[in-house]
Amino acid sequence: MKCIYCNSEVELTSSDIITYAITGAKLTKSFVCKTHNAFTNDNYEKKYVADLDFFRNHLGLTTRDGKPIQYKADISIDGTEMHNVKISNRASLYAPKDVVAGVDDNGHKILMAPMERINKISKGKATAVDISDVTLHKTITADSFLGFYAVHSVAKMAYEWYCYINNIEEYKTEYKDIVDYILGNTDGDFVDIILERNYYFAIDQLSEVGTNAFFQYDDIDGYRYVVFDFWKTIAYRVRICKSPNGVIPEIKSFFFELYLYHIDGSKTKTAFGAYPLDGKTKPAFITIKPEDMKIDLWREFMKRIEKIMSTMVLSIYTLKKEVDLISLKLKKYDEGKIDVAQLLGFEENNIVTVIEIISLLHANKDKYDKTKAFNSNLPIILNLRGDTIGRTIEDKEKFIKTLVERDKSKTLSEYIWQGIFTFQEIYGYEMKLINQE
Ligand SMILES: [Zn+2]
Structure with a gap:
């Protein structure tokens, strides 16, 4: 084995092919030397990932030691704007263990903490705000997805995946x-964005929010490409390179083997194709250079990105993690140590959604087919399409009212x-099924 960037045979280290911070499913191989592993990490990936903290938090990705990802957002509280506030979940705002810090519109530092504590810090100069009226906003910038760090990180992942x-x-x-x-020696149009509607229609049926999907193919221009669906x-x-098959002008249809890396750590494979309906030879996809992205096109992508905030990826593993956390909280609630607001994590999306799901599972227990996998039971019991649950804010509020x-x-x-x-019973069935396989 040699380094896929320089052929060095010494100091080969394990490379995270898909940047660790954006995937639940790890994919590693020791085919990058220490120097080049550090190069891509320091020059692109660190910056790229930092821009995505908000989304990583919402997808339930954690730090290497399992802590929630912190991100910076703007909040308005009781009419006051606070910018660049570090947040990890709703409880960190409503029941802060530490002082919440941000800056106001004039760049002055603002601190927020329970009154008793803030009075000590400010020597009595603090004013009270009503924290029941908090809204959080995060501006999604195109640069996080299309900028220099993003496209170079993407090129690195695509090349390493191709080699792998x-x-x-x-x-x-x-x-x-x-x-x-990738090593920054040249510039060029190596990364572009697929615009093809048919492509997104197909991937919407095959993938789910938070999944990274890859496939490779040769196009009619004689190049070999890797597509990374983020x-x-x-x-x-x-x-990636010139196609070893050369220019084949008569390609009329494409067949792709899609590799999916899911947020819950699982990996699957499926296939799909692209066929021009008029039978004429065309490139597989309509694409655009990242720097040519127009605002109206970007809006379409924003809609896709926003789904991260209103979707919870459902798998037996993500649910197990959340249910265990709720059990711990519920014990404290039973002992009178926390109230209903704290139990619900101040209306934290994941907590409320999971309570709703397990209650539906309980109510529809009779319909559960033990001989089938959790994922095949779920759509029937929850009456949903696919493996994700998305609810409107109104639905959520209605459900919270019933809990209160x-x-x-x-x-x-x-x-x-x-x-x-x-x-827990269902989790038991699922583990039995998995062990039988
Ligand atoms: Zn190297």
């Missing part, structure tokens, strides 16, 4: 152009415990 999937374990001159681009938001097409009423009538604890027990 094709068992390439050394640098070859046919990859000189893409390698020079979190089901944007598909990047990266030019149950709290008042002292039936909330039993209601959630029933859901937890049913889920």
Whole structure:
């Protein structure tokens, strides 16, 4: 094995082919030398990932030691704007363990903390704000997805994935152009964005929010490409090398083997094709250079990106993680140590959604087919399409109201415990099924 950037045989290190921070499914191989691993990490990936913290948090990705990802956002509280506030979840705003810090419109520092604590810090000069009126906003900038750091990180991932999937374990001159681009020696149009509506229609059926999907193909221009579909938001097409098959002008249809890397750590494979309906030979996809992206086109991508905030990716593993956390909180609630607001994480999306799901599982227990996998049962029981659940803010608020009423009538604890027990039973069935395979 040699470094796929320089053929060095010494100090080869394990490279995260898909940048660790954006995937639940790790993909590594020791085919990059220490120098080049550090180069791509320091020059592109660190900056790229920092821009995505907000989305990483919403997808439930964590730090290497399992902590929630912190991000910076703007919040308005009781009429005051606070910018660049560090947040990890709603509880960090409503029941802060630390002082919440940000800056106001004039760039002055603002601190927020429980009154008792802030009075000590400010020597009595603090004013009270009503934190029941908090809105959080995050500006999605195109640069996070289309800028220099993003496209170079994407090129690196595509090239390493290509080497990985094709068992390439050394640098070859046919990859000189893409390698020079990744190493910053040359500039060029190696990364573009797929605009093709048919493509997004197809991927929407095959992938899910948070999944990274890759495939390779030869196009009619005689180049070999890797397409990297990022979190089901944007598909990047990266030019890897000249196609070993040369220019084949008569290609009329394309067949792709799609590799999917899911947020819950699982990996799957599927296939799809592209066929021009008029039978004429055309490139597989309509694409655009990142720097040519226009605002009206970008709006379409924004809609896809925004789905991250309103979607929860459902798998037995992500649910198990959340249910375990809710169990711990529910014990504290039963002991009177926390109230209903704290139990619900101040209306944290994941907590409320999971309580709703496990309650539905409990209510529809009879319909659950033990001989089938969780993912095949889920759509029937929850009456949904696909593996994600997306609800409107109104739905969520309605459900929270019923929970608060149950709290008042002292039936909330039993209601959630029933859901937890049913889920644990189902989790047991699923582990049995997996072990039988
Ligand atoms: Zn190297």
